[in-house]
Amino acid sequence: xxxxxxxxxxxxxxxxxxxxxxxxxxxxxxxxxxxxxxxxxxxxxxxxxxxxxxxxxxxxxxxxxxxxxxxxxxxxxxxxxxxxxxxxxxxxxxxxxxxxxxxxxxxxxxxxxxxxxxxxxxxxxxxxxxxxxxxxxxxxxxxxxxxxxxxxxxxxxxxxxxxxxxxxxxxxxxxxxxxxxxxxxxxxxxxxxxxxxxxxxxxxxxxxxxxxxxxxxxxxxxxxxxxxxxxxxxxxxxxxxxxxxxxxxxxxxxxxxxxxxxxxxxxxxxxxxxxxxxxxxxxxxxxxxxxxxxxxxxxxxxxxxxxxxxxxxxxxxxxxxxxxxxxxxxxxxxxxxxxxxxxxxxxxxxxxxxxxxxxxxxxxxxxxxxxxxxxxxxxxxxxxxx
Amino acid sequence: xxxxxxxxxxxxxxxxxxxxxxxxxxxxxxxxxxxxxxxxxxxxxxxxxxxxxxxxxxxxxxxxxxxxxxxxxxxxxxxxxxxxxxxxxxxxxxxxxxxxxxxxxxxxxxxxxxxxxxxxxxxxxxxxxxxxxxxxxxxxxxxxxxxxxxxxxxxxxxxxxxxxxxxxxxxxxxxxxxxxxxxxxxxxxxxxxxxxxxxxxxxxxxxxxxxxxxxxxxxxxxxxxxxxxxxxxxxxxxxxxxxxxxxxxxxxxxxxxxxxxxxxxxxxxxxxxxxxxxxxxxxxxxxxxxxxxxxxxxxxxxxxxxxxxxxxxxxxxxxxxxxxxxxxxxxxxxxxxxxxxxxxxxxxxxxxxxxxxxxxxxxxxxxxxxxxxxxxxxxxxxxxxxxxxxxxxxxxxxxxxxxxxxxxxxxxxxxxxxxxxxxxxxxxxxxxxxxxxx
Numbered sequence: 123x124x125x126x127x128x129x130x131x132x133x134x135x136x137x138x139x140x141x142x143x144x145x146x147x148x149x150x151x152x153x154x155x156x157x158x159x160x161x162x163x164x165x166x167x168x169x170x171x172x173x174x175x176x177x178x179x180x181x182x183x184x185x186x187x188x189x190x191x192x193x194x195x196x197x198x199x200x201x202x203x204x205x206x207x208x209x210x211x212x213x214x215x216x217x218x219x220x221x222x223x224x225x226x227x228x229x230x231x232x233x234x235x236x237x238x239x240x241x242x243x244x245x246x247x248x249x250x251x252x253x254x255x256x257x258x259x260x261x262x263x264x265x266x267x268x269x270x271x272x273x274x275x276x277x278x279x280x281x282x283x284x285x286x287x288x289x290x291x292x293x294x295x296x297x298x299x300x301x302x303x304x305x306x307x308x309x310x311x312x313x314x315x316x317x318x319x320x321x322x323x324x325x326x327x328x329x330x331x332x333x334x335x336x337x338x339x340x341x342x343x344x345x346x347x348x349x350x351x352x353x354x355x356x357x358x359x360x361x362x363x364x365x366x367x368x369x370x371x372x373x374x375x376x377x378x379x380x381x382x383x384x385x386x387x388x389x390x391x392x393x394x395x396x397x398x399x400x401x402x403x404x405x406x407x408x409x410x411x412x413x414x415x416x417x418x419x420x421x422x423x424x425x426x427x428x429x430x431x432x433x434x435x436x437x438x439x440x441x442x443x444x445x446x447x448x449x450x451x452x453x454x455x456x457x458x459x460x461x462x463x464x465x466x467x468x469x470x471x472x473x474x475x476x477x478x479x480x481x482x483x484x485x486x487x488x489x490x491x492x493x494x495x496x497x498x499x500x501x502x503x504x505x506x507x508x
Numbered sequence: 509x510x511x512x513x514x515x516x517x518x519x520x521x522x523x524x525x526x527x528x529x530x531x532x533x534x535x536x537x538x539x540x541x542x543x544x545x546x547x548x549x550x551x552x553x554x555x556x557x558x559x560x561x562x563x564x565x566x567x568x569x570x571x572x573x574x575x576x577x578x579x580x581x582x583x584x585x586x587x588x589x590x591x592x593x594x595x596x597x598x599x600x601x602x603x604x605x606x607x608x609x610x611x612x613x614x615x616x617x618x619x620x621x622x623x624x625x626x627x628x629x630x631x632x633x634x635x636x637x638x639x640x641x642x643x644x645x646x647x648x649x650x651x652x653x654x655x656x657x658x659x660x661x662x663x664x665x666x667x668x669x670x671x672x673x674x675x676x677x678x679x680x681x682x683x684x685x686x687x688x689x690x691x692x693x694x695x696x697x698x699x700x701x702x703x704x705x706x707x708x709x710x711x712x713x714x715x716x717x718x719x720x721x722x723x724x725x726x727x728x729x730x731x732x733x734x735x736x737x738x739x740x741x742x743x744x745x746x747x748x749x750x751x752x753x754x755x756x757x758x759x760x761x762x763x764x765x766x767x768x769x770x771x772x773x774x775x776x777x778x779x780x781x782x783x784x785x786x787x788x789x790x791x792x793x794x795x796x797x798x799x800x801x802x803x804x805x806x807x808x809x810x811x812x813x814x815x816x817x818x819x820x821x822x823x824x825x826x827x828x829x830x831x832x833x834x835x836x837x838x839x840x841x842x843x844x845x846x847x848x849x850x851x852x853x854x855x856x857x858x859x860x861x862x863x864x865x866x867x868x869x870x871x872x873x874x875x876x877x878x879x880x881x882x883x884x885x886x887x888x889x890x891x892x893x894x895x896x897x898x899x900x901x902x903x904x905x906x907x908x909x910x911x912x913x914x915x916x917x918x919x920x921x922x923x924x925x926x927x928x929x930x931x932x933x934x935x936x937x938x939x940x941x942x943x944x945x946x
Binding site for chain 2: 166167168169170171172173180195197199200201202205206208209210211215216218219221222224227228229230
């Protein structure tokens with residue numbers, strides 16, 4: 123019953139209701155967190171038990187909202203598929219939207235496959251409004267909300283969940299889920315395509331949990347869609363500063379936003395810088411270029427000769443180049459180590475400055491090669507065997 | 509708040525619901541009344557509890573869904589009226605049946621409930637939710653029902669619904685509910701045949717007949733009471749007469765005793781052997797009785813106003829004692845008193861003799877002095893009426909036979925001895941008559 127794949131659900135539901143459920147299950151993205159799509163579980167029937175299947179007409183819909191999952195029961199009648207459904211809003215027993223605010227209910231059209239999805243979206247909107255009403259119990263949190271609402275960057279992409287009061291302490295808790303307006307479109311595609319999951323929309327969500335009404339216990343958390351997370355360098359990219367005590371969301375959120383934007387900028391810049399670097403090397407070393415990464419511009423291999431001594435130079439460009447120095451690996455073409463590998467030496471520190479442009483870096487690298495090679499040659503002869 | 513539904517209404521709702529191929533809804537008709545229970549316990553004088561009882565008498569199923577409301581859940585009052593017609597006033601709630609869902613009011617149900625509360629003007633409209641749960645292989649089906657009171661606070665919404673005569677098997681009797689039978693056919697039949705059981709006042713005829721029997725019995729009892737009263741009065745009168753006669757007897761006894769005394773004294777002055785046998789036998793019965801009475805005079809019953817003085821009795825006894833009895837007076841010998849016989853507390857001749865002197869006011873065995881009375885009365889019978897105490901005559905005659913023979917043998921002079929003996933003889937016979945002595 124649980125974790126039912128959409129196809130199974132579609133198979134079991136009554137044929138007349140199938141199109142409605144189809145659009146919900148396949149295309150249903152409601153709310154900010156569009157990485158989690160709507161899930162359907164607990165398919166049951168309202169017909170007599172002897173009715174031959176498939177005749178399921180009622181199910182539980184799982185809707186992600188503000189970090190929570192709403193579990194709403196949707197009740198149809200298979201024998202009367204033209205009738206609009208009924209809802210049971212799970213534990214939110216006090217949530218009672220005004221039917222006049224639900225146009226897709228008032229003018230329910232069973233022939234429109236999108237009708238149910240639209241109705242669910244309208245209900246979510248009403249739910250949002252309901253949560254806002256609940257938030258009014260805490261003036262502090264209400265202030266937070268209202269201040270964010272005024273900012274056009276954040277106001278339109280915010281979900282709030284005013285949690286139940288802790289029955290022991292009477293504490294009030296709430297959660298804000300904000301979509302950060304960071305532009306990820308310039309991130310090089312190569313970074314994004316390397317994920318196993320369907321990337322979907324690139325989104326960064328900031329979740330801020332208030333465990334009490336006075337905002338003394340605040341826990342922020344950053345959620346990135348998987349491709350972005352990978353593009354920005356893994357989970358280390360999710361480190362955000364702690365919420366300052368006594369601070370406000372209206373100050374904190376832009377801070378986080380900026381941080382993320384900076385990171386993205388770094389990544390984009392790095393890409394461009396790397397490209398520039400490799401282009402410069404290409405022009406300087408020309409025929410000595412063995413291969414280079416033409417997509418991500420992260421690697422470069424040169425075959426050079428000095429006084430009849432041929433050697434390879436592998437250049438690894440880090441993600442945060444030019445801030446981080448590229449790694450040079452010298453490799454002899456003649457000598458082997460004991461383990462059967464080509465003798466090589468890695469150089470991480472050499473004269474380098476991130477302020478140089480590509481050309482300058484290539485020139486300096488050339489100079490460094492000249493100075494280092496004799497040393498390497500000796501080492502190769504001494505430690506490697508032919 | 510308590511709620512009850514009759515078994516047949518409940519089963520009817522279930523029938524309609526279970527046979528529908530989709531969700532089902534309808535209205536509940538009935539009445540709400542207030543019940544006040546006053547309970548008295550050891551800790552409190554009295555505590556009154558006021559509860560509202562909802563009784564569901566009937567239900568009105570809706571033919572289809574959305575029959576009185578639209579997609580938005582707005583109720584159309586005209587449709588509602590056309591469904592309910594004139595039953596609108598007795599609507600106390602509504603019900604819904606849906607399979608395989610939670611026991612919770614849904615979105616549309618809440619909207620409809622609010623509107624119904626306003627339209628029907630029932631502040632505490634109830635909502636009965638049926639939920640039918642089947643297992644996956646259709647082996648077990650559960651019908652769950654919950655009665656809600658949605659207009660109350662959120663935490664107090666569910667009411668227990670009781671179905672009388674269902675479930676509680678410990679109760680042996682069939683509980684009759686107060687649900688009135690509104691069927692027309694029923695009223696017709698009752699009207700037709702009711703006259704056989706009910707009289708014009710609506711009271712069952714059996715009750716009247718029983719009451720009549722009761723009244724008749726009461727009258728009889730009253731009559732018997734009257735008869736008893738009369739007989740009691742007669743008895744009282746007779747008792748009075750008896751008492752009077754006894755008094756007279758006693759008086760005469762005294763007189764005769766005094767005469768005898770004088771006579772004896774004069775006789776003693778002459779000779780001792782004056783045969784009195786002639787007189788005695790001729791006056792056997794009376795004389796014997798009289799002589800018997802002489803010694804027993806001192807044993808006058810308490811009814812006599814002037815009992816003889818003890819001194820007189822003692823002197824009498826002395827005279828009795830002094831004279832010796834002839835050897836032939838074996839019969840004169842005092843008959844041995846049965847020890848332990850009732851009324852003979854002091855065995856022994858002396859005791860007896862002395863006992864003769866003492867007026868005996870009662871029998872030792874607690875029997876009334878009637879026995880003595882009988883004695884006295886028996887002796888007086890010849891002189892007065894013998895008919896007064898018929899019973900006593902028999903006894904007396906039997907004893908007197910014995911004593912007469914003895915008296916025949918004895919001289920008058922030894923009347924004292926006789927007197928001594930006879931009473932003594934008498935005494936042992938006292939078992940039938942009770943005691944005289946001591």
